[in-house]
Amino acid sequence: MKKNVSSITIIHFIGLQTPHSTRFLIFFLFLLIYCVTICGNLLITTLVSYSKTLHSPMYIFLTQLSVSDILLATDILPNMLHHVLMKGSTISFSDCITQFFFFSVSEALECLLLTVMCYDRYLAICRPLHYTLAMNFQVCCILIITCWVLGVLVGLILTSTILQFEFCGPNNIDHFFCDLDPILRLSCSDTTIVLFEAIIMNYILAVTPFFVIVLSYVYIIITIFKIPSITGRQKVFSTCSSHLTVVCIYYGTLVCVYLLPRREQSRNITKLLSLLYTVVTPLMNPIIYSLRNKDFKQALDKIINHSLHFFLDR
Template sequence: MKEKNVSRITMIHLLGLQTPHSITFLIFFLFLLIYCVTICGNLLIITLVSYSKSLHSPMYFFLSQLSLSDILLVTDILPNTLHTVLMKGIIISFSDCITQFYFFAVSEGLECLLLTVMCYDRYVAICKPLHYTLLMNVQLCWLMIITCWVLSLLVGLILTLTVSQLDFCGPNIVNHFFCDLDPILQLSCSDVPNVLLEVTLMNVIIVITPFFIIIVSYVYIIITIFKIPSITGRQKVFSTCSSHLTVVCIYYGTMVCVYLVPSKGQSWDITKFLSLLYTVVTPLINPIIYSLRNKDLKKAVANIMNHCLQLHMSK
């Protein structure tokens, strides 16, 4: 057990990215631009799905929920990150740090579950097309979404309550750009094996099991695609799930590098860079990937632009 200091930690010194002073403003405006583009891109997806009748299908309903999760994630991470870039680190209260960790845990868990639900939707559409309308009905879609939200909120709450009950005696320096679990646990002077066991169990529920389901689903999807006789038919069917597969590979690939690869010998700079990929870059590219590779979304954007243009010309 770590030796306890006299006083309990009440403030956290968040070091941030520690960028060179000469490019501080460049990094700041880059992250600010990423934040604005991410919010606007994901809000556009949500708006298109809400108001375009052609997008009222399970796939786009799940996509709008993924966009909502991305907005929650970047809003939790980037404002503090922007502050740390300008100030070369900031001082925040311990309660603020724990709160940030809670919303981070919720949004990450929600992302994993939503990607799994979206994968199931593609599995039914490709492997059981004749039963798609029957299986993917409105009631089931809402049930899956509510389950994803409730489960992610519950898991985030369990982890946050467990961590907050530990004794934190210092030092109070977090060498990261946000309050992630590992940097927080390094500040604890309590024994953490039980916490790590609980974290592992939660990861099995919210990360590993969904990832296993995605892998199995894509095995069946790929087998079904190879059974299609024509190359054109294969390409057309594969295009319906290529965007989702790209997002899954980027998201889970970086998470595996950060959380499953042993951190010993891995510098904090590498950890921060990999963390940037799934906390900042993935929410940015999700709407871009889905928009660029989806004809329905492009058509919906064109229809809205034409409608706005006609309203403007009629005035």
């Protein structure tokens, strides 16, 4: 196997261009976002583990989405915080490839989990009589394991191919993290093969799931409109509205960043859009699901009351 021959050992991020006067404000904003993202997603996993009323496939899938969001936020935000505070940051070439690997895994995992969660809602709403049989605990575990295996496989394939290239500079990345396109700009090899791999994987793990989600929601909406009472429609739609909101935010930004034609003058816009799915989406997921879900609120109230009684009794 051909080994990577690289003259690049250190990579400099150009990143987000922020005014000097707002440096500390932006730093504390991103730090707050990171803390809320980690705490919010950990809260979801804790609530689902603690409350028996949340031991259903939809919430189990949601815990995996939270793990994916924690992985993505931890992969991107710490280095971004360093960049904002120090007005620039550096990263070793090996760390850059590692960051890209975990970014690829978390993005592929997010696409697959959102698709599986949509399939779960489709069965619950359109095929309620077959739901317990089609989405039992064993099927749930198989789907989760499949999502993780495919996500890791995507990361391994892309990074192993990239490591076969020769990198000769320049060693500046005009982004705030190591995405595929900025990394390939550093290479002086023919990168056609990895671009072909990326296109194939985008269609398999992003475009195809997106159409599956759209088709599923067409059936879901048709089924909802068949419900005679308005109250019944609202109740059923509320069970999938949070997921639909997350899908719109996530896929909307992915389409703008990766599928629309790119121009050199639009790099700043690309960075801002990238912020939405790497920083904002992991933050919004627990907020959207928890604030719009009565089961989560009830489970949180139980934990708070149980904790208060425990400390008061002592």
